[in-house]
Amino acid sequence: MMKSVTLADLASHIGASVRGDASYQVNRLATLASATAEQVSFLANEKYRSQLADTGAGAVIMHPDADDGRARNALLTTNPYLGYAKVAQLLDTSPKRAQDIHPTAVISAQANLGKNVAVGAHAVIESGAHIADNVVIGAQCFVGENVEIGEGSRLFPQVTLYHNVVLGKGCTVHSSSTIGADGFGWATENGKWVKIPQLGRVIVGDNVDIGANSSIDRGALDDTIIGSGCIIDNLVQIGHNVVLGEGTAIAGQAGIAGSTRIGKNCLIGGQAGLGGHIEIADNVQLHGQAMVTKSIDKAGVYASGNPVAPQGEWAKTGVRYRQLPDLFKRVKALETKLNIKDQ
Structure with a gap:
């Protein structure tokens, strides 16, 4: 059975302040896009800020600067991702640890x-x-x-x-x-x-x-x-x-x-x-x-490696790469002809 927790308790647990109804209760975590009124979500990446307008979350963990009043309630903290991690620990639904020694061990x-x-x-x-x-x-x-x-x-x-x-x-x-x-x-x-x-x-x-x-x-x-x-x-x-x-x-x-x-x-x-x-x-x-x-x-x-690119661009780059030794020889020949010494 999922336990319900008030926003006041969550705020105390993660070191946040509540904007809204501190007695409001939630029982699970969810994304901004999928959360319902019984769930708490979080905003830690500006990429998802636009989802605040339509989220059904009962509360959102976010930075104070991100709170524009659109979320029903907010848990305000300077590190919302860490806040999310601590709330996840509190609301973890993983099975409880075993308590005994199985007879087949x-x-x-x-x-x-x-x-x-x-x-x-x-x-x-x-x-x-x-x-x-x-x-x-x-x-x-x-x-x-x-x-x-x-x-x-x-x-x-x-x-x-x-x-x-x-x-x-x-x-x-x-x-x-x-x-x-x-x-x-x-x-x-x-x-x-x-x-x-x-x-x-x-x-x-x-x-x-x-x-x-x-x-x-x-x-x-x-x-x-x-x-x-x-x-x-x-x-x-x-x-x-x-x-x-x-x-x-x-x-x-x-x-x-x-x-x-x-x-x-x-x-x-x-x-x-x-x-x-x-x-x-x-x-x-x-x-x-x-x-x-x-x-x-x-x-x-x-860093090293090759980031993804459109296939045509990637193919052309591969061709140019194979041409580099010949290009180097041609440049060296031009430098010799023009009497340009290595810097």
Whole structure:
């Protein structure tokens, strides 16, 4: 059953002020375009300001400068997107966490489980695992030997933690992600591949969120380290011995090759590719599809790749690109003929 909350309570929760009826009640969040009178919406992007005129929302979270009086009620805050996030937490309708251990779970007698640990159907917890208080392990998860899971962390169904992985406090790992699989380490002998055992661990700090179907490889010798407060989207690949600084965010389908070190509070766009054995400074932002092959030692925003263009324009650009070597030779020949030296 959805709970109703007054605007006064929401304003107190998010640090906003109310314009309108503070006793008005809402029970869900919705977009400006789809909201009804029982729902609260938000305006954090000027692109959607025109929707204020027609929104059916009972209240809108917005910046004071955006309030032109058209919304029925308003929650006014200098950071409406953050306000939206906090209201979403308050009105979250996700199922409550499990409270017990399912009879089909397979738990080693040598595993150590803390208080109020919940384990879903057909989950496996192996010898030496240490599970702290208030941990939730979803259905069909696998927790390998000597894994450590910190207090209050949650594994959604079908997560795999290989042996010796350390997961900090308050972490969330979404379905089908794998932490601690072998890194991509191979030697060659007479034209054949020779496997290099990966002897390190993966150490994940506190309050890390890892999306679905992502993979973090264990270290070859030293550990792969994910700093506290990092957020990792779905379908992200992190190679062996990577070090990820605190507070860094990685969007979907990004790939980070082995032994790369990324600083604190970086933003890595979707499908970005980072080569191995490089270093990225703190506070670096990489646009989507950025290809990084060398270290970046200064904070800032970096981009590469080709933005979308009409097909005809894109085709002409491709032709011109292939003509560049010949064009360069022709320009050099003209410079030589005119006795123009390189500046």
